Amino acid sequence: MYFVIDVIAPVFVIVLIGYMAVKLNIFPSGGISALIAFTNNFAAPMLLFRAMLTLDFATALDPKIIAPFYIAGISGFVLGIFLARVVFKYQPGQSVAVGFSALFTNTVLLGIPIIQRAYGVEALPTIFLIIGFHAPTMMTIGMLTMELSRRDGRPLTTAIWDAFKRIVSNPLLIGIACGVTLNLSGLALPKVLDDATNMMVAAVLPTALFGLGAALTQYSLKKAVLPAAAMSAIKTLMHPFLAWVILVPILKVPHEISRAVILLAAMPSGINAYIFATYYNRALDVATSTVLLSTLISIFSISFWLWFLS
DSSP states (O other): HHHHHHHHHHHHHHHHHHHHHHHTTTGGGHHHHHHHHHHHIIOOOOOOOOHTTTOGGGSSSOHHHHHHHHHHHHHHHHHHHHHIIISOOOOOOHHHHHHHHTTTTTTIIIHHHHHHHHHOOOGHHHEEEHHHHHHHHEEEEHHHHHHHHOTTTTHHHHHHHHHHHHHHHHHOOOOOHHHHHHHHOOOOOHHHHHHHHHHTTTTTTHHHHHHHHHTTTSOOOOOOOOHHHHHHIIHHHHHIHHHHHHIIIOOOOHHHHHHHHHHTSSSSSSSSHHHHHHHHHHHHHHHHHHHHHHHHHHHHHHHEEEEEHH
């Protein structure tokens, strides 16, 4: 428990710094959108590029390990969209952004250190299999769903074509495509570019978390508490439970592998849920609230699964 708090605490410190910087007029509120644009269009694509560049595709395709995590996550995404549309009365595009808050997992900032602490470095290869496909899979699903939900009466073929054009021009997916291409080509990245991209990657977490805190000053969290609580419950409770059902009773995956996947599913919503909402400018208040609230809930969710899986 103390380790979980130690890992989570720095996240909230940076978010709080961003929030207080705007409140105290140390950081201009007009700079929030520029900071978010830098994160979305430059730093985050570099992070995804680097992730794809080092992924071992030859060993990253075991469906018994990968599929349960994604099936459970996508089920939560569908349920989140349904609740947002039917229960909370959001518009279609907003509903997708709300549901995406329950889809994207904090795999790197919390997942890797907690699982390494719990199960040792031998559990990390399994986690890297999932993380390698996490961003491109979830981002593509979210973007395609968003574009189709905003077709506004246009023919389906036109909507799909427009969605395709938006997806291929998205900086996040361009970073993924470039990383995959270079990985499969077998070519090495020149040292100067290797160093430059590594420096850019180092900016992702602080800028995203600082921007998240700064953005909190622009929204009333009271209005977003109920949908954020629902999305947080889907992410931290439903996702690991469904993953456990598929992995253990159904597929009977060995305990040493299944426990790491289930614990990863219990992690809270990741920063990319907020990045996704800012990219489409939809339901930012729900996304920010879900990231924060799910992180708090995950302290108990992670502790439960650590106990249960022992």
